[in-house]
Amino acid sequence: MKKYTYALFLFLALLxxxxxxxxxxxxxxxxxxTDITFTMHTRIDVADGGRSNVRLIxxxxxxxxxxxxxxxxxxxxxxxxxxxxxVPVPASVIGDKGxxxxxxxxxxxxMGGNYRPDELEWVVFWTEQTYNVAQGVKQNIDVKIVTKxxxxxxxxxxxxxxxxxxxxxxxxxxxxNVYKCQFKSCFEVGxxxxxxxxxxxxxxxxxxxLATDNDLITLSFDPQVVQTPLNAVADIxxxxxxxxxxxxxxxxxxxxxxxxxxxxxxxxxxxxxxxxAFFNVPDGKTLTKIEYFFTDATxxxxxxxxxxxxxxxxxxxxx
Amino acid sequence: MIFSLTRTVxxxxxxxxxxxxxxxxxxxxxxxxxxxxxxxRITKAVRNGIDITTYTDFSQFRLHFxxxxxxxxxxxxxxxxxxxxxxxxxxxxxxxxxxxxxxxSAQPLRSSFTYxxxxxxxxxxxxxxxxxxxxxxxxxxxxxxx
Numbered sequence: 001m002k003k004y005t006y007a008l009f010l011f012l013a014l015l016x017x018x019x020x021x022x023x024x025x026x027x028x029x030x031x032x033x034t035d036i037t038f039t040m041h042t043r044i045d046v047a048d049g050g051r052s053n054v055r056l057i058x059x060x061x062x063x064x065x066x067x068x069x070x071x072x073x074x075x076x077x078x079x080x081x082x083x084x085x086x087v088p089v090p091a092s093v094i095g096d097k098g099x100x101x102x103x104x105x106x107x108x109x110x111m112g113g114n115y116r117p118d119e120l121e122w123v124v125f126w127t128e129q130t131y132n133v134a135q136g137v138k139q140n141i142d143v144k145i146v147t148k149x150x151x152x153x154x155x156x157x158x159x160x161x162x163x164x165x166x167x168x169x170x171x172x173x174x175x176x177n178v179y180k181c182q183f184k185s186c187f188e189v190g191x192x193x194x195x196x197x198x199x200x201x202x203x204x205x206x207x208x209x210l211a212t213d214n215d216l217i218t219l220s221f222d223p224q225v226v227q228t229p230l231n232a233v234a235d236i237x238x239x240x241x242x243x244x245x246x247x248x249x250x251x252x253x254x255x256x257x258x259x260x261x262x263x264x265x266x267x268x269x270x271x272x273x274x275x276x277a278f279f280n281v282p283d284g285k286t287l288t289k290i291e292y293f294f295t296d297a298t299x300x301x302x303x304x305x306x307x308x309x310x311x312x313x314x315x316x317x318x319x
Numbered sequence: 320m321i322f323s324l325t326r327t328v329x330x331x332x333x334x335x336x337x338x339x340x341x342x343x344x345x346x347x348x349x350x351x352x353x354x355x356x357x358x359x360r361i362t363k364a365v366r367n368g369i370d371i372t373t374y375t376d377f378s379q380f381r382l383h384f385x386x387x388x389x390x391x392x393x394x395x396x397x398x399x400x401x402x403x404x405x406x407x408x409x410x411x412x413x414x415x416x417x418x419x420x421x422x423x424s425a426q427p428l429r430s431s432f433t434y435x436x437x438x439x440x441x442x443x444x445x446x447x448x449x450x451x452x453x454x455x456x457x458x459x460x461x462x463x464x465x
Contacts, residue, residue: 011465064367064453065453067453092396103368118367118369126459189453208366208451208453208454210369210451210453210454211450211451211454213395213399213450214449214450214453215449215450215451215454216364216366216371216372216374216375216396216397216456217384218374262374262375264374271375272371272375273375273376274375274396274397277396318450318451318452318453
């Protein structure tokens, strides 16, 4: 019985149109607000009776704030199929289990060990044209991704995906045959201002990373990063100051249910606020930034940025 | 001859059945006007694809639509609008856009919405971006029982 099972797998493997992600060229670093070029070196090997109307699909991880689907140019060059352009895969195209491609890749492969994974996204492109590839075609394909980094210095672990529209994320031909996914180490985008760091855990973080005072923002506290005076404290509160564009300071530093952190992901707790309401911002005024601490119920124990007496700072901006 | 006559009679009967036995009666069902009047509460809130319903208190929020095309908001949250005003549906039978005109605001705000029936109850599902355009929120609202 076992022999037949192996034979079946071998047969299916021979039927597969395999793809290979041979490597990715990344620059050693980049500057905020500038174009970054990543080059994926890929290869396809069509082992069975060929494929009709097929597109090559690639994906890459990017911080959501980069809006990389709109701010990227993706092209490819091949040895005998010419060159071409890749375009974003429409949201209506299902990647796996009823989910569109970005969500399907997140569900299948995760976000490469980045912290605050909800702040990053899979950006998925496919060839603008469909292709008919005959049995036995072996083709090297280089995919060049040019994407514009966001305005903030950022650290994140990059990730890449390669697949085809005909096979999708199917494992019928064996795991990792008709698609490939690869994560790399921390990539650093330099610049001035607060660093958005997805590579290392943060005691305090704000989600979404880009927001105005009219968004709902989540201020999270992670007790596992370092030992802080709040580690043994069950009820944690937020004490915050907000600054308006015209210099007014609005403070909310009372330990009430409205300022108490709620259970969040893992061992973290978080407070989700609408800043305009939380700070009673008068009509016509806007907030530029907030400074905040996490405290106990008395307000006497305070934890700030890097477990110091300095507050965490979040600046409101959209780019 | 008799055979031919019988065949003619059968053929005639079949033709009669064909023309008379299968009359089609179209039932005209009038599409009802969608009545959104009443108070609505948030049952689900999603930010950038993540369910945040339990992250903060959405339970106090109420959106009241009245029959005179006025709306009021209690305990506002980030939404398409945050102040009271007037509303208008683009089509009373097949609405998919709603126009909010906030009191004191010159520009009305148009929002698309869907109107699905979930567990036998009408829901209103709004998708909007009140802050940065990169941040998308989806609120599912359910009518509060009077």
